[in-house]
Amino acid sequence: MSVPAFTGSNVMDVDAAKIRGAGSNVHFDKVSVAYGAHVVLHPLTLDIAPGEILAMIGPSGSGKTTALRAVAGFVRPASGRIRIGATDVTDLPPYERGLGMVVQNYALFPHMRVEDNVAFGLRAQGADKALIGERVKDSLATVGMSGFSKRYPRELSGGQQQRVAIARALAVRPRVLLLDEPLSALDAQIRRNMVEEIAKLHRDLPGLTILYVTHDQTEALTLADKIAIMRDGRVSSHGPTTELYRRPPNRFTAEFLGRANLLPVTVAEGAAGPKGLAKAKLGDAVLAGAGRSEKPGDRTLLCIRPQHLSLTGDEEHTNRIVGTLKEVHWQGELTHLVLDVDGTPVRVSATRLPVSLPERGSAMPLFFTPGDTSLVPEDVRG
Amino acid sequence: MLVWSRSGRMLIWAAFALVFGVLFLAPLAVILLSSLADQWNGVLPSGLTFEHYTDVAQGAAWKAVKASLITGFLASALALVSGTWAALALRIQDATLARVLGVLFFIPSAVPSVSVGLGLLVAFSHPPLLLNGTIAIVMVAHFVLISAFTFGNVSAGLARLSPDFEQVASSLGARPAYRLWHVTLPLLAPYLVAAFGLSFALSMGELGATVMVYPPGWVTLPVSIFSLTDRGDVFAGAALTIILVAATLVLLLGLERLAGRQTR
Numbered sequence A: 001m002s003v004p005a006f007t008g009s010n011v012m013d014v015d016a017a018k019i020r021g022a023g024s025n026v027h028f029d030k031v032s033v034a035y036g037a038h039v040v041l042h043p044l045t046l047d048i049a050p051g052e053i054l055a056m057i058g059p060s061g062s063g064k065t066t067a068l069r070a071v072a073g074f075v076r077p078a079s080g081r082i083r084i085g086a087t088d089v090t091d092l093p094p095y096e097r098g099l100g101m102v103v104q105n106y107a108l109f110p111h112m113r114v115e116d117n118v119a120f121g122l123r124a125q126g127a128d129k130a131l132i133g134e135r136v137k138d139s140l141a142t143v144g145m146s147g148f149s150k151r152y153p154r155e156l157s158g159g160q161q162q163r164v165a166i167a168r169a170l171a172v173r174p175r176v177l178l179l180d181e182p183l184s185a186l187d188a189q190i191r192r193n194m195v196e197e198i199a200k201l202h203r204d205l206p207g208l209t210i211l212y213v214t215h216d217q218t219e220a221l222t223l224a225d226k227i228a229i230m231r232d233g234r235v236s237s238h239g240p241t242t243e244l245y246r247r248p249p250n251r252f253t254a255e256f257l258g259r260a261n262l263l264p265v266t267v268a269e270g271a272a273g274p275k276g277l278a279k280a281k282l283g284d285a286v287l288a289g290a291g292r293s294e295k296p297g298d299r300t301l302l303c304i305r306p307q308h309l310s311l312t313g314d315e316e317h318t319n320r321i322v323g324t325l326k327e328v329h330w331q332g333e334l335t336h337l338v339l340d341v342d343g344t345p346v347r348v349s350a351t352r353l354p355v356s357l358p359e360r361g362s363a364m365p366l367f368f369t370p371g372d373t374s375l376v377p378e379d380v381r382g
Numbered sequence B: 001m002l003v004w005s006r007s008g009r010m011l012i013w014a015a016f017a018l019v020f021g022v023l024f025l026a027p028l029a030v031i032l033l034s035s036l037a038d039q040w041n042g043v044l045p046s047g048l049t050f051e052h053y054t055d056v057a058q059g060a061a062w063k064a065v066k067a068s069l070i071t072g073f074l075a076s077a078l079a080l081v082s083g084t085w086a087a088l089a090l091r092i093q094d095a096t097l098a099r100v101l102g103v104l105f106f107i108p109s110a111v112p113s114v115s116v117g118l119g120l121l122v123a124f125s126h127p128p129l130l131l132n133g134t135i136a137i138v139m140v141a142h143f144v145l146i147s148a149f150t151f152g153n154v155s156a157g158l159a160r161l162s163p164d165f166e167q168v169a170s171s172l173g174a175r176p177a178y179r180l181w182h183v184t185l186p187l188l189a190p191y192l193v194a195a196f197g198l199s200f201a202l203s204m205g206e207l208g209a210t211v212m213v214y215p216p217g218w219v220t221l222p223v224s225i226f227s228l229t230d231r232g233d234v235f236a237g238a239a240l241t242i243i244l245v246a247a248t249l250v251l252l253l254g255l256e257r258l259a260g261r262q263t264r
């Protein structure tokens, strides 16, 4: 069965107007969560602006679901307050919080048809019939599932079930949409489509605040306005998506978001000039990259993405390092190389290869521009 | 299939047929045959007759069927409600308390049913709770004996239920009562039907405790069977047994269909 796209904007215009501006901000104020003596969320302070998509991303067990469930009201914070809009919801039961929640395995009610699943929230809240009918229609149209209203969940594919789950959450006009790994149960192809469709959904409903929990960096990079990277129950970094990617504030962020190469270097000159470029030494090579407040002599890390390393130099690619070629993996559109640079493995993703690659084990230069390079402090904790 | 060779498979089927035939079918077949037997002195009965059925039908059989069905239905319904309620209530208690109470629930099934009957008789023979000689004490006995199974069945169902369903329902604005009625109970329905069927079957066959407590006007099928065979009227007892088996089977098949429709 073909997977229909979310419908176009003509259906949405009416609907979007109703939702636009309805989004609320979410504020975590020193929220901590513990199971017994085991602290799984250390005091977390974080703000999600109205209409923003915040992706909370991190390895499994880092506390993402816990943070999301604290907003939903299924986990009671040991300390701190959670506000949604002007309301302090910390002590409110889940059913009074006005949220929509979508979970990894969809959790569609198996004994209800698609339309009854979507109508569930409004019926539970005692909305009148006409409104329910209209909202069910709108919500199913929004996710491109209008033709499936009489089906039972088991008669739908995984991707279709997830659309219905999203429609069910949208039907109650939530102040905030909570998505917990909504695509993890889908296979790669459908997942890519769904990421794009969720992005479109948010363009259609720009007022909708979304907290999107995932362990997948591609989903986060594609969808999020801002990203919070979680590690061991703490926010390791938080900021606008592109900024976090371009100038990762620490090693964990650089590695988790886009698997950057990190070379240990010694600062030679602090940041200067209009571009804030600093100079750092790696062996004999002097390399330029965006600096922060490093001082000469500091030991730090030089961050360079695999796709920014070039096999040929020119007037822009002025940084030059030399490594020993270890591995070559051809993958069609990309070729992945692994080199050893002063004992650090460096990954290169090249779209074009020179006519002949050197032998494995021989030395090979790599070039990159200072603009693609930044200095990243080593993590303070382990 | 773990066994692939043809002869190996045949052997396994033969062994299965033997065990099943000897342990399950043979006794039933003998009972069926005796219920139809005119005289049975040799290997096989000397003649077949429906006389035993007409005899018991003229006697107390229908009253016994009615007593058993009513007892089974009421006790099972009561056990279903309280077992479900207990399972739901224990779920939100902390784990240790839930486990202790869960074990307590099963104690009556570890005690011989005769002792349960005796206990009830002693306990309820004095005011303020004078149940001795009433129909209620039969219901109570059955309820005590079967509620552990209802509780166990429903608890097992609840444990398999992903918490996601109820949490999503709550987050969409469903209050606890609405959520229970529209989400939790429908999702539990197959387990509830199974629990009810099992309780009913157990109650239909219950003898030990009933024999201790039944009042004169409320003779259940197993009690009549017991007294008939005790008096030496084996053939009539057999006929009544077949009626009991048939009634229980019809009931269980009906519930099975209901459960099938529920889970579609």
Ligand SMILES: Nc1ncnc2c1ncn2[C@@H]1O[C@H](COP(=O)(O)OP(=O)(O)O)[C@@H](O)[C@H]1O
Pocket: A035, A040, A058, A059, A060, A061, A062, A063, A064, A065, A066, A067
């Ligand atoms: N109900 C619970 N009881 C005890 N520990 C829990 C419970 N739920 C989660 N945890 C622990 O909290 C930590 C964070 O879990 P979670 O928020 O689910 O992580 P994530 O969603 O990032 O994978 C994990 O170490 C997990 O084992």
Ligand SMILES: [Mg+2]
Pocket: A064, A065, A066, A181
């Ligand atoms: Mg999780």
